[in-house]
Amino acid sequence: MKQPNRKRKLSMNSREHLNQDGCLVQAEEEKKPRDGAAPLSHVSSVATQNTWSWKQYLEEQKAIAAPVELFSKDQSFPEHENGFQVGMRLEGIDPRHPSVFCVLSVAEVCGYRLRLHFDGYLSCYDFWTNAGSPDIHPVGWCEKTKHELHIPKGYRKDKFVWMDYLKACKLQNAPKKLFRNRSSNGPMPKEFQVGMKLEAVDRKNPSLVCVATIADTVEDRLLVHFDNWDDSYDYWCDVNSPYVQPVGWCQENGRTLIAPQGYPDPENFSWTKYLEATHTSAVPAEVFKMRLPHGFLPNMKLEVVDKRNPRLIRVATIIDVDDQRIKVHFDGWDHKYDYWMDADSPDIHPVGWCGVTGHPLERPYRANDVKILPGQAVCPTPGCRGIGHIRGPRYSGHHSAFGCPYSDMNLKKEATLQDRLREQTQANLELDSSHSKLENLCSLNFSGKHEKVNSQSRLVQQAKCLKIKGKEDIDLDNLFRGKNKNTSKNTDYTFLL
Ligand SMILES: [Zn+2]
Numbered sequence: 001m002k003q004p005n006r007k008r009k010l011s012m013n014s015r016e017h018l019n020q021d022g023c024l025v026q027a028e029e030e031k032k033p034r035d036g037a038a039p040l041s042h043v044s045s046v047a048t049q050n051t052w053s054w055k056q057y058l059e060e061q062k063a064i065a066a067p068v069e070l071f072s073k074d075q076s077f078p079e080h081e082n083g084f085q086v087g088m089r090l091e092g093i094d095p096r097h098p099s100v101f102c103v104l105s106v107a108e109v110c111g112y113r114l115r116l117h118f119d120g121y122l123s124c125y126d127f128w129t130n131a132g133s134p135d136i137h138p139v140g141w142c143e144k145t146k147h148e149l150h151i152p153k154g155y156r157k158d159k160f161v162w163m164d165y166l167k168a169c170k171l172q173n174a175p176k177k178l179f180r181n182r183s184s185n186g187p188m189p190k191e192f193q194v195g196m197k198l199e200a201v202d203r204k205n206p207s208l209v210c211v212a213t214i215a216d217t218v219e220d221r222l223l224v225h226f227d228n229w230d231d232s233y234d235y236w237c238d239v240n241s242p243y244v245q246p247v248g249w250c251q252e253n254g255r256t257l258i259a260p261q262g263y264p265d266p267e268n269f270s271w272t273k274y275l276e277a278t279h280t281s282a283v284p285a286e287v288f289k290m291r292l293p294h295g296f297l298p299n300m301k302l303e304v305v306d307k308r309n310p311r312l313i314r315v316a317t318i319i320d321v322d323d324q325r326i327k328v329h330f331d332g333w334d335h336k337y338d339y340w341m342d343a344d345s346p347d348i349h350p351v352g353w354c355g356v357t358g359h360p361l362e363r364p365y366r367a368n369d370v371k372i373l374p375g376q377a378v379c380p381t382p383g384c385r386g387i388g389h390i391r392g393p394r395y396s397g398h399h400s401a402f403g404c405p406y407s408d409m410n411l412k413k414e415a416t417l418q419d420r421l422r423e424q425t426q427a428n429l430e431l432d433s434s435h436s437k438l439e440n441l442c443s444l445n446f447s448g449k450h451e452k453v454n455s456q457s458r459l460v461q462q463a464k465c466l467k468i469k470g471k472e473d474i475d476l477d478n479l480f481r482g483k484n485k486n487t488s489k490n491t492d493y494t495f496l497l
Helices: 054-061 141-145 162-168 271-278 353-357 426-431 433-442 455-469 476-480
Strands: 009-011 016-018 024-026 088-094 097-110 113-118 127-130 197-201 209-218 221-226 235-238 300-305 313-321 325-330 339-342
Touching (some): 054 300, 097 221
Antiparallel strands (some): 009 097, 088 097, 097 113, 209 221, 221 235, 300 313, 313 325, 325 339
């Protein structure tokens, strides 16, 4: 394998964003750093400057590394270098709205990872992804594959032309050769077609299996959309994912199937009647092939992106597993920070991944390692080195519990990230026709009527169904964390990162 450049760490001024002409400007409310934050480029990594090593640590702990064979292509050591550069433009999926493809720019490059920025939006919506992610595509991909492109805020859909945009703003598109070619995985079986129905696990509430539709297909992946729910529940998965099952699977396996929102008699949902009423068909059962079980076991060590501070990758231990997930613990940290992750998440990596890809690795926290100089302002959270900020990448650091992604006051908040699309003004929404696609997708229903999506009632309905079935193992925190979804702030998207 080729060794990518080590110690690659570049950054764009995160306080910049694009104005209506698509040119970089500094955001008004971002001009004054608060909470003593330093500019992003001043972040240094202690983890790269010490003598800590995995080999020594595993010996000390008498622990084993999770075997490399257990990791998928998206998680394992990359086959190519990360060739992206700060400022390059591309198209890609909004992780909070997986059905939406957007104009993105590379805001930061670190090892094999990228911080991507939505052109025309504030940097608080930026997100991290791997350079080989199947969620990103070169400029022009949407047009070629007949997908709607969500253009930068302030542009009119009928007036936006990629080449004019790049030329006017002197921007560079990311060359096609930098994007991963997924054809090696083979094409999508032709039986999986957009509009067909199936039963799918709600990845935000994994104990629920719901009525779902294939909303889109790209290469070897399909977009799962839950009938009559908003697109924030959508996800992309491959056809062998354990999260998708044929129509009738719940009945065969004694599981409760969650009916679409507003279904007249949800406890007696009938697939036959529903398919007839919606003039749709089910994906043929015989084309579903279950992937082998994931193979991860408790006590295995690995490197994991910290969802609360996604620029950081930490030394972690698997402390529990279930059929599709692993529960991770960050070494040296309190167990209140543990959480469940999908075993196929692109945010878990084998031991040594950071070293090989040139990404800093946050070593395990040991209280004795922290040396505080007299008068130095430090974050009071044990383990936290003051990197990152609850308000996203516009601040590189924090010195208090107020800005700390790990402080009790912030852990209690249901979410830290705002929703880019929900904060658009109605005027912008009207200009932006990609939203109308969203609306149409949301309101697919069995009666032909357009119904307003109400996430609160989904939760009530879910709870009701679970109560009926006597499922007591449900994680209520998990279930109810999306209850503020319809408000403009404090939505539940933290958990996607
Ligand atoms: Zn902190």
